[in-house]
Amino acid sequence: MQTDPRILFGRRLAQVRKLKGWSQERLALESGIARSYLGGVERGQRNIALINICKLAETLEVPVGELFLFEPPADGAP
Amino acid sequence: MQTDPRILFGRRLAQVRKLKGWSQERLALESGIARSYLGGVERGQRNIALINICKLAETLEVPVGELFLFEPPADGAP
Numbered sequence: 001m002q003t004d005p006r007i008l009f010g011r012r013l014a015q016v017r018k019l020k021g022w023s024q025e026r027l028a029l030e031s032g033i034a035r036s037y038l039g040g041v042e043r044g045q046r047n048i049a050l051i052n053i054c055k056l057a058e059t060l061e062v063p064v065g066e067l068f069l070f071e072p073p074a075d076g077a078p
Numbered sequence: 079m080q081t082d083p084r085i086l087f088g089r090r091l092a093q094v095r096k097l098k099g100w101s102q103e104r105l106a107l108e109s110g111i112a113r114s115y116l117g118g119v120e121r122g123q124r125n126i127a128l129i130n131i132c133k134l135a136e137t138l139e140v141p142v143g144e145l146f147l148f149e150p151p152a153d154g155a156p
Contacts, residue, residue, distance in 0.1 A: 005132035049127040054083035065143025 007044035008070040014042045016060055016067060031059040085122035086148040092120045094138055094145060109137040 017027050024042065028035035033052060040046040057064040095105050102120065106113035111130060118124040135142040 005128050009128055047127045047129050049125045050083050050087055050131070051125050053128070053131075063143075064146035065141075068142035068146070 004044060006041075006047055009048070009067065010042045010044040010046075012067055012070055013056065016062060017042075020060060022060075027056070027059060031055050082122060084119075084125055087126070087145065088120045088122040088124075090145055090148055091134065094140060095120075098138055100138075105134070105137060109133050 014024075017024070022030075024038055025035055027033075028038045031038075033055065037046065041048050053067065054064055057067055060067075092102075095102070100108075102116055103113055105111075106116045109116075111133065115124065119126050131145065132142055135145055138145075
C-alpha cells in the first residue's frame with residue numbers, strides 16, 4: 001500500500017457518495033452511521049471495520065469492491 | 079446484506095488463501111497478523127478493520143475488492 005488505506009478509502013467513499021449526488025448527512029441518515037464518524041472516515045481518520053464498510057456499500061447500492069477502487073495518486077501528490 | 083458480512087468475508091478470505099495454496103499459518107506470518115486472530119476472521123468471528131483488510135489483500139497479492147467477491151449462498155444454505 002503506497003498510501004494509508006484510511007486516506008484512500010475515505011477519498012473513494014466521498015467520491016462514490018458524490019457521484020450518487022448524496023450529501024454526507026444523507027448517507028449518514030440512510031446508513032444509520034453517525035455523521036461525525038462518517039466525516040472522520042472520509043477524512044481518513046478512522047479505521048472503519050467490515051460491518052460498517054458493508055453497510056455503507058449497501059446503502060450506496062454499490063458492490064463493496066467498488067469502495068476499494070482506489071485511484072493511483074497523481075504525480076507529485078502528497 | 080443477506081448474511082453476516084463477517085461470515086461472508088471470512089469464507090472468501092479462506093477461499094482466496096487456499097487458491098494461493100497458502101496455509102493459515104503462512105498468511106499469518108507473511109502479513110504479520112496473529113494466527114489466532116486470522117483464524118477468528120476466517121471463522122466469521124471478527125469485525126476486521128480497513129488497515130488489516132488491506133494488509134491481507136496486499137500479502138495475498140490480490141486487489142482488495144477480490145476479498146469482497148462473496149458467493150451467493152447455495153439454496154437452503156444457512
